[in-house]
Amino acid sequence: MKQNKHSLIALQKLIGYTFNNIDLLNHALTHRSANKIHNERLEYLGDSILSFVIAEALFNRFPNVDEGDLSQMRSSLVCGEMLAIIGQNFSIGEYMILGQGELKSGGHRRESIISDALEAIIGAIYLDSNIQTVKQLILLWYQTRLNEIQPGIKQKDxxxxxxxxxxxxxxxxxxxxxxxxxxxxxxxxxxxxxxxxxxxxxxxxxxxxxxxxxxxxxxxxxxxxxxx
Amino acid sequence: MKQNKHSLIALQKLIGYTFNNIDLLNHALTHRSANKIHNERLEYLGDSILSFVIAEALFNRFPNVDEGDLSQMRSSLVCGEMLAIIGQNFSIGEYMILGQGELKSGGHRRESIISDALEAIIGAIYLDSNIQTVKQLILLWYQTRLNEIQPGIKQKDxxxxxxxxxxxxxxxxxxxxxxxxxxxxxxxxxxxxxxxxxxxxxxxxxxxxxxxxxxxxxxxxxxxxxxx
CATH class of the missing domain: 3.30.160.20 (Double Stranded RNA Binding Domain)
Known part of the structure; x- marks a missing residue:
């Protein structure tokens, strides 16, 4: 098993949250290749929290936009590619705990591993705090993207x-x-x-x-x- | 536009929540066939709340079950058919505000209309209260189903x-x-x-x-x- 290269203090600074129970963050960074206890349950939880928070943010931000456009904007904000970009900004890959196989094949740079870990971190923060805290963090991470997104047009690259x-x-x-x-x-x-x-x-x-x-x-x- | 046949007091008793702002409940019961201001935005919001609440409930209830089984159980609990059954228990169809066309073609009995309205009611309760309140209600509605659901087997009819x-x-x-x-x-x-x-x-x-x-x-x- 690969150990985290860096101290988790730097990562917590980047994401803007300090864990009470640091085990939760380690858990969120543990890929299934490294340990039987891995981050996929936390990812499942975090995914549903992220969807709810972004759904509500768009609902409030666009009071006159119909649900079709709201859904489409939400999809573009919570898609794997977007999550991977945010996760890369946090250098999550550097902190991942991966098995030897994934490590050798460059797993710490794989988009899906990074986006899944970001969702797991969201789940971990929620378990470590409450819905209000994790909501505020997600809105901070997404601040620019929420400010710039527009309904009714296909989101351009x-x-x-x-x-x-x-x-x-x-x-x-x-x-x-x-x-x-x-x-x-x-x-x-x-x-x-x-x-x-x-x-x-x-x-x-x-x-x-x-x-x-x-x-x-x-x-x-x-x-x-x-x-x- | 069809007006509600019954007083909304009975419906609020059935769902277990009394609205501060009854307009929100009326909004949630208004189908797009009846009015330009209809329930689909509330449905979009309610859908994400329901998914989050059920995801968390299963996460807590099954600490040793993997995310694949958790996702599968969640899908079976939040699917349209299940929502329609719950909505029918609340007789939501009787309270729907439908346009003439839908009314004539039996829209108040259509499963999709009832399940969408139930999600809209969840969104409306959230806007009228807070996440804790709507979570408690959803868990009450789902109590039996959460008690009986089991992972790893295809959910039988x-x-x-x-x-x-x-x-x-x-x-x-x-x-x-x-x-x-x-x-x-x-x-x-x-x-x-x-x-x-x-x-x-x-x-x-x-x-x-x-x-x-x-x-x-x-x-x-x-x-x-x-x-x-």
Whole structure:
């Protein structure tokens, strides 16, 4: 079994919650490959909490939008890809407890493992506190995304949205540069930088493919620039 | 627009909750055929609350059951058919506000309309109170079903379960009698009695088909007899 590389203090700072019972967080970070007692029950619980919290947030935010659009927005906010992006921002992969097999095959970078663990963390926080506490945290994690989501249009991917935003301002298209490729051929992780004309900030994204890393970098730029 | 046939006081007694803002209950009972402001947003909210409450109840009740079985049990408890049975016990159909078209075609007996309205009522109770209150109510409505559900086996239908229970005691098979058929040919509702040997109680079930009415009657017998 792999032990956590880093202290869980840093992770708790990133997610914004300090556990009373740290065993719950360890439990949420334990993949089924590592131990008979793994995070899937917590993931099941966390999934239902996340759906409820996001459903209510959208219900309140869009008082005149019908349930079809609300459901569609919720799906896009709680989908695995979105959860993986949030989980990667917390560097959850670095803290995962994985079995040898998963460890060797790059499991700590696999999107599904990260998104499942994030749901498990939500379940663990709930058990460690109460629904109000976990709700406030989720709303904080989703603050930008809840601010920018709009009903009635298919949710566009980050690269498209960033490009349309720049076009609207008659600015040049963003440039994506591969900064680093980590790992062996069949288990690579890409680090990509999104460069904007006249903007010296570094918007970095990671992903198991170049495409995904570019989308993550674009998402980072969107969030940092506060693009609606 | 059809007005509620009965006073909402009786309905509130059945569901076990008295609204501070009765408009919310009326809203939850308003089908989209009746009014531009209808119950589908409340249904969307209620659906997520119900899933969370049932997920947590199963999580606590079955500490050693894996997430696959938990998910499967949850699905069987929150499915439309189950919601319709609970809604029919509350006679929700009698209180629905329907448009002329739905009214004529027997919409107040349609399972999907009743199960959607029950979810909307859950959403309405939540908005009228808080998560603890609505959780307690849902757990009360589901008390028998939560007590009897078991993981790892495909959830059997009520008729099968009742028959197996009686076989186990070497008792005669139940007899199902059609008591009443309401409505025209193409929009009938059946009322069926389930008769058990040596038991003079009347276990009645309603449904849009004979089969569904029989299942509802068997479910009623199961609940009244406390069959696990």
């Amino acid at each position: 980050p690269k498209t949205r960033l490009q349309e935003y720049l076009q609207g301002l008659r600015l040049a298209r963003p440039v994506y540069l591969i900064i680093e490729v980590i790992g062996d051929d069949h288990e690579q992780e890409f680090v990509v930088q999104c460069k904007l004309d006249g903007d010296n900030n570094r918007y970095l994204g990671r992903g198991v493919s170049r495409r995904k890393a570019e989308q993550a970098a674009a998402q980072m730029a969107i969030e940092k620039l506060g693009i609606k | 009520p008729k099968t379960r009742l028959q197996e229970y009686l076989q186990g005691l070497r008792l005669a098979r139940p007899v199902y009698l059609i008591i009443e058929v309401i409505g025209d040919d193409h929009e009938q509702e059946f009322v069926v009695q389930c008769k058990l040997d040596g038991d003079n109680n009347r276990y009645l079930g309603r449904g849009v088909s004979r089969r569904k009415a029989e299942q509802a009657a068997a479910q009623m017998a199961i609940e009244k007899l406390g069959i696990k």
